[in-house]
Amino acid sequence: MTVRRDLVGAVLAVSILAVAPPLVGSSYLVGVLTVAVIYGLWAASWDFMSGLTGRENFGFALFIGAGAYTAGFLDTLAHLSPWWGLAAGMAAAALFSLLLGFPTLRLKGPYFALAMLSASAIMQRLMLIFWETTGGEEGLYGIAPLFSSPLAYYYFVLAATVASVAFLVMLARSPWGLILRAIRGDEATCLAAGIDVTFYKMVSLIISAAFGGLGGALYAHYQLQVSPQLFSVVTTITVIIMVYVGGMGSIYGALGGALLLTLLTELLRDFGQWRLLVYSLTLILILFFLPGGLVAPLWRRLRGGGGR
Amino acid sequence: MSALLRADGLGKRFGGLRAVKQVSFELAAGEITGILGPNGAGKTTLFNLLTGFMAPDEGRVEFAGKVLTGLAPQRVVNLGLARTFQLCRPFVGMSVLENVMVGCLCPRVRADGGGAARAMELLRMVGLERKAQTPAQLLPYGDQRRLEIARALATRPRLLLLDEPFAGLGKAEIDPLSDLIRRLHAQEGLTLLIIEHKLREFMKLVTRVIAMDFGEVIAEGDPEGIVQDPRVIRAYIGGTEDAHGAA
Amino acid sequence: MLEILLYGAVTSAIYALLAVGFTLIFGVARILNLAHGSFYALGAYATYVLSSTLHLPLALAAPLAVLCVAGFGVLLERVLVRPLRGSQIGVLMITLAASLVVEQVLLITFGSEYRNVPSFIDGKVAIGHVDIGGQRLLTLGVAVVALGALLLLIHRTRFGAAILAVSQDPEAAQYLGIPADRVFAQVMGLSAGLAALAAVLAAPFLTVQPGMGLLPMVKAFAIVIVGGLGSIPGSILGALLLGYSETIVAYLVSTSWTELVSLVAVLFTLVLRPAGLFGKRAAF
Ligand SMILES: Nc1ncnc2c1ncn2[C@@H]1O[C@H](COP(=O)(O)OP(=O)(O)OP(=O)(O)O)[C@@H](O)[C@H]1O
Numbered sequence: 074m075t076v077r078r079d080l081v082g083a084v085l086a087v088s089i090l091a092v093a094p095p096l097v098g099s100s101y102l103v104g105v106l107t108v109a110v111i112y113g114l115w116a117a118s119w120d121f122m123s124g125l126t127g128r129e130n131f132g133f134a135l136f137i138g139a140g141a142y143t144a145g146f147l148d149t150l151a152h153l154s155p156w157w158g159l160a161a162g163m164a165a166a167a168l169f170s171l172l173l174g175f176p177t178l179r180l181k182g183p184y185f186a187l188a189m190l191s192a193s194a195i196m197q198r199l200m201l202i203f204w205e206t207t208g209g210e211e212g213l214y215g216i217a218p219l220f221s222s223p224l225a226y227y228y229f230v231l232a233a234t235v236a237s238v239a240f241l242v243m244l245a246r247s248p249w250g251l252i253l254r255a256i257r258g259d260e261a262t263c264l265a266a267g268i269d270v271t272f273y274k275m276v277s278l279i280i281s282a283a284f285g286g287l288g289g290a291l292y293a294h295y296q297l298q299v300s301p302q303l304f305s306v307v308t309t310i311t312v313i314i315m316v317y318v319g320g321m322g323s324i325y326g327a328l329g330g331a332l333l334l335t336l337l338t339e340l341l342r343d344f345g346q347w348r349l350l351v352y353s354l355t356l357i358l359i360l361f362f363l364p365g366g367l368v369a370p371l372w373r374r375l376r377g378g379g380g381r
Numbered sequence: 382m383s384a385l386l387r388a389d390g391l392g393k394r395f396g397g398l399r400a401v402k403q404v405s406f407e408l409a410a411g412e413i414t415g416i417l418g419p420n421g422a423g424k425t426t427l428f429n430l431l432t433g434f435m436a437p438d439e440g441r442v443e444f445a446g447k448v449l450t451g452l453a454p455q456r457v458v459n460l461g462l463a464r465t466f467q468l469c470r471p472f473v474g475m476s477v478l479e480n481v482m483v484g485c486l487c488p489r490v491r492a493d494g495g496g497a498a499r500a501m502e503l504l505r506m507v508g509l510e511r512k513a514q515t516p517a518q519l520l521p522y523g524d525q526r527r528l529e530i531a532r533a534l535a536t537r538p539r540l541l542l543l544d545e546p547f548a549g550l551g552k553a554e555i556d557p558l559s560d561l562i563r564r565l566h567a568q569e570g571l572t573l574l575i576i577e578h579k580l581r582e583f584m585k586l587v588t589r590v591i592a593m594d595f596g597e598v599i600a601e602g603d604p605e606g607i608v609q610d611p612r613v614i615r616a617y618i619g620g621t622e623d624a625h626g627a628a
Numbered sequence: 629m630l631e632i633l634l635y636g637a638v639t640s641a642i643y644a645l646l647a648v649g650f651t652l653i654f655g656v657a658r659i660l661n662l663a664h665g666s667f668y669a670l671g672a673y674a675t676y677v678l679s680s681t682l683h684l685p686l687a688l689a690a691p692l693a694v695l696c697v698a699g700f701g702v703l704l705e706r707v708l709v710r711p712l713r714g715s716q717i718g719v720l721m722i723t724l725a726a727s728l729v730v731e732q733v734l735l736i737t738f739g740s741e742y743r744n745v746p747s748f749i750d751g752k753v754a755i756g757h758v759d760i761g762g763q764r765l766l767t768l769g770v771a772v773v774a775l776g777a778l779l780l781l782i783h784r785t786r787f788g789a790a791i792l793a794v795s796q797d798p799e800a801a802q803y804l805g806i807p808a809d810r811v812f813a814q815v816m817g818l819s820a821g822l823a824a825l826a827a828v829l830a831a832p833f834l835t836v837q838p839g840m841g842l843l844p845m846v847k848a849f850a851i852v853i854v855g856g857l858g859s860i861p862g863s864i865l866g867a868l869l870l871g872y873s874e875t876i877v878a879y880l881v882s883t884s885w886t887e888l889v890s891l892v893a894v895l896f897t898l899v900l901r902p903a904g905l906f907g908k909r910a911a912f
């Protein structure tokens with residue numbers, strides 16, 4: 074029952090996202106929505122690992138950046154078909170998560186968060202150190218678009234995001250998701266229930282990273298350039314704030330939070346420099362007054378019935 | 382018949398403290414054995430060594446012919462040796478049913494399928510079926526203990542270690558739990574190793590007792606014999622009044 | 629060689645001031661304070677405003693800046709951290725949000741350009757064959773004195789006794805009549821003041837811009853992980869280790885590689901010895 078209502082809600086939301094640009098007929102809106110949807114993919118991917126297991130990943134930008142730079146390199150250096158960049162971006166991010174996950178996933182929550190934060194901060198540094206290959210502060214530019222029309226690309230990004238988020242939601246509601254939530258509850262009890270905690274944390278980190286990397290690659294082909302700023306803590310924090318607004322652990326809420334925040338801050342676009350300040354103040358307000366977030370609880374109430 | 386579990390010279394130190402030293406014993410399949418000992422005797426630590434939650438400094442553990450020493454806890458569970466915790470640790474934010482379902486998802490039983498249905502059956506067995514949808518952390522203490530047991534049973538163990546299952550329970554809750562343990566033993570052929578302080582109920586339940594003090598096994602034998610053993614009485618002097626009651 | 633010795637000592641001194649505060653508030657209140665870097669940035673900007681805008685003499689502006697930031701630390705603990713202290717992640721998020729707010733407010737107020745903070749000593753001093761900035765030597769000296777004073781404060785005063793008691797067991801301390809909450813706030817102020825002191829001393833020869841707090845925070849974290857969270861001697865040793873490694877890397881390879889040292893340090897420590905290089909010790 075709730076599943077059917079969820080489907081109806083999803084179809085409704087996607088339809089609105091699909092018809093809004095042609096209805097409004099603004100190319101500006103297409104750009105805004107493309108970015109908003111990519112942020113939604115990032116937020117959902119972050120939520121899949123961190124929201125479900127409670128291991129907050131403060132270095133998520135590393136996976137976004139890895140995906141974006143990989144797509145950028147493949148396009149500008151290797152001159153492969155840009156479509157390969159999407160797959161390679163996912164793979165690169167997954168590889169990074171594997172390498173980093175081994176030492177960091179054993180750590181308790183806050184240490185994991187800070188270790189990942191350090192890793193992404195240093196990655197940003199590496200981009201500057203190896204400026205001859207990475208383009209330093211400017212990064213890579215001249216990346217080829219995947220579609221000639223921005224609207225077509227928007228639809229492609231939307232389709233990719235909807236498919237990815239649907240996959241993540243289904244996984245989160247499967248036994249797999251139950252295990253991840255159990256890990257959040259108590260790791261020792263999980264072990265006592267015969268669950269290989271390390272394995273599940275690792276694989277969900279890899280999945281989260283891979284979709285983050287996909288988002289990074291999509292972003293690279295939208296901006297047609299990538300800069301080390303992508304690796305910055307600010308990217309991670311922005312994504313985390315979106316998840317907090319959406320409500321942790323529901324995945325679709327994260328997507329909603331991202332859309333909500335991006336579109337709302339568009340209203341502030343004449344005050345671009347205020348954007349992050351507004352985000353951080355929002356985070357403080359959410360932490361104090363709405364620890365469960367906004368979007369997912371709202372939807373649960375609208376939909377009725379139990380479940381997530 | 383060879384032993385189901387064999388502990389051989391187990392030892393564990395915490396800094397200068399030898400929490401467990403030179404502990405050796407065997408459990409035969411189908412036994413209900415008790416571990417008795419005053420606070421800090423090293424009982425929980427022994428459980429941790431048996432189940433892989435801690436690595437022993439010395440000694441080895443064999444279970445059903447396999448060496449367990451050095452195996453991770455979840456591997457031990459998947460070989461059929463499950464445990465409960467002295468302090469209940471349910472999965473916070475999940476329903477009672479979901480708590481048990483996690484146990485049904487371990488590789489040992491996952492292939493059997495029937496996740497939710499089997500979990501529900503286990504809840505019925507421990508008498509929690511009507512609270513299946515309650516958030517686990519809201520359960521009263523006695524129910525949390527039963528949930529612990531249901532979750533451990535979900536992994537379909539051959540040997541179940543219970544760490545003070547009666548602690549903090551009132552008389553009205555103790556009897557049904559004792560019955561449950563007896564039923565598990567009789568119907569499912571489960572082998573049990575139970576840590577307990579509550580001597581009266583305990584002594585009626587177990588067929589053999591291992592008494593520990595200061596990390597060592599100080600006596601071993603049938604319940605009647607053990608409470609008359611001078612070493613055990615000495616260990617309990619000034620300890621629980623229960624010891625005299627049971628004797 | 630002498631050059632490495634001197635410059636390494638200065639770097640280590642700054643790191644030690646930062647790391648000691650970070651470890652202190654963790655040891656006492658179990659708070660991993662992501663706003664620690666903001667204290668550093670605020671210290672630099674406060675000095676800048678007080679001396680360059682308000683034209684106070686530096687001898688007045690510097691201590692005033694440290695006091696202001698210490699006050700900000702107390703305020704932060706009282707208003708934002710305390711209500712969320714039950715959850716470690718909540719604390720992490722709220723301090724992170726606070727640090728972002730600080731950075732953005734600095735950015736909006738002062739813009740992103742680099743600011744110059746005046747130094748106490750302008751000239752250079754020749755030690756052996758090495759010319760070293762007087763301000764750097766001053767930094768080293770003041771840091772050593774400050775760390776010494778901190779150790780005395782903790783081990784020889786009533787306030788220190790309260791800190792130790794609370795760090796061991798806040799509840800037991802409460803029964804003994806030590807107000808744990810007040811100690812938390814005071815230690816946060818102390819920790820903020822130390823970070824601000826580092827900034828006041830080092831700002832003249834480092835870059836002052838709104839995002840300047842992040843990297844020092846990452847380094848303080850690295851040091852504290854290497855030295856063992858919650859141990860002051862550990863974090864001083866960790867600071868020396870990181871300060872000298874960075875200086876050596878800067879000389880042997882290039883300054884742009886120095887930042888990698890902390891990552892390698894964090895990852896290696898976490899993999900090999902999660903309790904820190906010097907193991908678990910009693911608090912402080
Ligand atoms: N992780 C640990 N680190 C240090 N010391 C420990 C640790 N676990 C247990 N100890 C110590 O080892 C000794 C044995 O503890 P253990 O919990 O095994 O006793 P127990 O027999 O289960 O006691 P109780 O009846 O109180 O549950 C105690 O002195 C305890 O303080």
Ligand SMILES: [Mg+2]
Binds near residue numbers: 467
């Ligand atoms: Mg015990």
